[in-house]
Each structure stands twice: as structure tokens, then as C-alpha cells.
Amino acid sequence: MAARFPLPNGAVLEIASVLGSAVPxxxxxxxxxxxxxxxGHSIENGDVLLIxxxxxxxxxxxxxxxxxxxxxxxxxxxNTTNVDKYTVGAGAGSVIPVSGWTQISKVTSFTSSxxxxxxxxVGYLEDDDDxxxxxxxxxxxxxxxxxxxxxxxxxxxxxxxxxxxxxxVVRMKLRNGDQILYPGYVSITPDPTMERNNVMxxxxxxxxxxxxxxxxxxx
Numbered sequence: 001m002a003a004r005f006p007l008p009n010g011a012v013l014e015i016a017s018v019l020g021s022a023v024p025x026x027x028x029x030x031x032x033x034x035x036x037x038x039x040g041h042s043i044e045n046g047d048v049l050l051i052x053x054x055x056x057x058x059x060x061x062x063x064x065x066x067x068x069x070x071x072x073x074x075x076x077x078x079n080t081t082n083v084d085k086y087t088v089g090a091g092a093g094s095v096i097p098v099s100g101w102t103q104i105s106k107v108t109s110f111t112s113s114x115x116x117x118x119x120x121x122v123g124y125l126e127d128d129d130d131x132x133x134x135x136x137x138x139x140x141x142x143x144x145x146x147x148x149x150x151x152x153x154x155x156x157x158x159x160x161x162x163x164x165x166x167x168x169v170v171r172m173k174l175r176n177g178d179q180i181l182y183p184g185y186v187s188i189t190p191d192p193t194m195e196r197n198n199v200m201x202x203x204x205x206x207x208x209x210x211x212x213x214x215x216x217x218x219x
Contacts, residue, residue: 006176007175008110008174009175010174010175011110011172011173011174011175012103012172012173013103013104013107013110013144013170013171013172013173014101014102014103014104014170014171014172014173015101015102015104015154015157015158015161015168015169015170015171015186016048016098016100016101016168016169016170016171017100017101017102017154017157018098018099018100019050019096019097019098019099020096020097020098020099021096022052022094022095022096023038023041023042023043023094023095023096023097024038024092024093024094025037025038025041025092025093025094025095026038026039026092027089027091027092028053028055028075028080028091028092028093029080029091030080030081030082030083030086030088030091031080031081032078032079032080032081033066033067033074033075033076033077033078033079034058034074034075034078034079034080034091035067035072035073035074035075036072036073036074036075036095037071037072038071038072038073039071040070040071041071041072041073042097043065043068043073043095043097044065044068045065045066045067045068046064046065046066047064047065047097047098048062048063048064048065048097048098048169048171048181049062049063049064049065049075049095049096049097049098050062050095050096050098050167050169050183051063051075051093051095052093052094052095052096053091053092053093054090054091054092054093055080055085055086055087055090055091057085057086058075058078058080058091058210059093059210060167060183060209060210061078061183061210061211061213062169062181062182062183062210062212062213063075063076063077063078063181063213064076064077064179064181064215065095065097075095076215077213077214077215078213098169101171102153102154102157103153103154104144104146104154104158104170104204105146105149105152105154106146106147106149106152107144107145107146108145108146108147108199108201109143109144109145110142110143110144110145110172111142111143112140112141112142112143113140113141113143114137114138114139114140114141115137115138115139115140116137116138117134117137118134118135118136118137118138119132119133119134119135120132120133120135139207139208140208140211140212141205141206141207141208142170142182142184142205142206142208143203143204143205144203144204144205144206145201145202145203145204146201146202146203146204147199147200147201148192148199148200148201148202155188158186158188158204159188161185161186161187162186162187162188165185166185167183167184167185167209168183168184168185168186168206169181169182169183170182170184170186170206176217177216177217177218178214178215178216178217179214179215180212180213180214180215181212181213181214181215182206182208182212183208183209183210183212184206184207184208184209185206185207185209186204186205186206187204187205187207188202188203188204188205189202189203
């Protein structure tokens with residue numbers, strides 16, 4: 001069988017165009033995935049949610065809902081079983097469901113920068129070699145170059161987020177069925193680039209508010 005290589009060709013990029021009202025949850029379990037208690041909620045399986053939680057490690061992340069019951073729903077893809085990181089009983093908060101999407105069309109490139117592990121260097125008087133210890137990671141920025149389309153539907157949505165500085169969600173749908181959710185703050189260059197014989201383009205930037213989350217096809 002011939003080797004297969006992952007190519008981005010055929011991927012579809014979307015941005016949340018409609019955000020619903022916040023849905024509160026009174027408790028969040030330490031589980032994989034965590035289950036939120038919310039009496040009479042309106043969340044449905046597969047809904048994309050922005051999280052506001054007392055647990056900072058999942059705050060501002062974008063997830064898919066699963067395991068829906070009348071008074072609870074799960075945050076698929078998350079693992080909060082470590083009680084040293086996720087204090088029992090402290091995860092209550094709310095989610096904001098995405099109820100509408102707009103395609104970001106004619107994307108010419110999609111790149112990511114940042115996210116690298118940082119290190120603290122320490123040297124001791126008696127030691128000839130410095131030592132490194134892991135600290136934090138750099139923040140991640142997604143850069144999307146698009147063909148200049150001033151009348152495209154997504155432009156108004158993106159410029160709206162740029163103006164309000166509100167948190168947004170961008171979804172990448174890969175041809176193999178995988179989906180990647182990117183929560184963050186969106187901006188767009190006001191003017192297109194102009195080079196002779198080259199397509200006029202604008203650049204959309206997403207400063208991620210939390211780590212992205214990938215869902216494999218069928219998950």
C-alpha cells in the first residue's frame with residue numbers, strides 16, 4: 001500500500017458568527033471527560049462551547065459537548081482527573097454555545113507561531129555546566145492569509161471581533177473528518193497587500209486564549 005501523507009488540501013476554515021447566551025453549570029466533575037451539572041440546559045451533542053470555569057487550566061478553552069442528559073453535559077476532550085491541578089468542587093462556571101458559523105474562504109496560508117517550551121537557565125559556582133529547567137510555554141498566534149474579499153460574509157464577522165476584542169472560536173475542518181478548535185482574539189489587517197502580478201491579500205491573526213483542541217474523525 002502506498003504511503004499516505006497528511007495534506008491540508010481541502011480543509012475548510014470557519015469562524016463563530018453567532019454566540020448564544022451563557023449557560024451556567026453548578027458543578028464540574030473530576031473526570032475524563034468532566035461532566036457539568038446544569039438543570040434544564042439546552043446544550044446538544046456536538047455543540048461547540050466556550051468555557052468559563054473556576055479551573056484556570058480549562059478557562060477560555062473551546063470544546064465539543066457530549067454525553068447529553070436532561071440536567072448535565074460532558075466537555076469532550078478534556079481530562080480533569082488530577083485533583084492536584086483541578087481542586088475538587090472549584091470548577092463551576094458557565095459555557096457559551098456557538099450557534100452559527102461563517103466560512104473564511106480563499107485561504108492561501110495558515111501558520112502557527114509560538115507555543116514553544118521555555119526554560120530557566122541556572123548555573124552553580126561549583127559546576128562548569130549550566131542547567132535548564134522547564135518553565136512555561138510561549139503564547140501561540142495563528143496567522144491566516146486570505147484573498148482580499150471586501151464583500152465576503154466573514155469579513156464583517158472578523159472585523160466585528162477586531163473592534164469589540166471579544167473572545168472568538170475558529171474551527172478547522174480537515175478533509176479526513178478531524179476538527180480543530182481554536183479559541184482566541186481575532187484581528188485583521190485593515191488594508192490589503194499589493195504587489196504587481198500577485199493576489200491582493202489580507203492577514204487574519206488569532207491570539208490564542210488557551211490551547212487548541214483536536215477531535216479525531218468520528219469522535
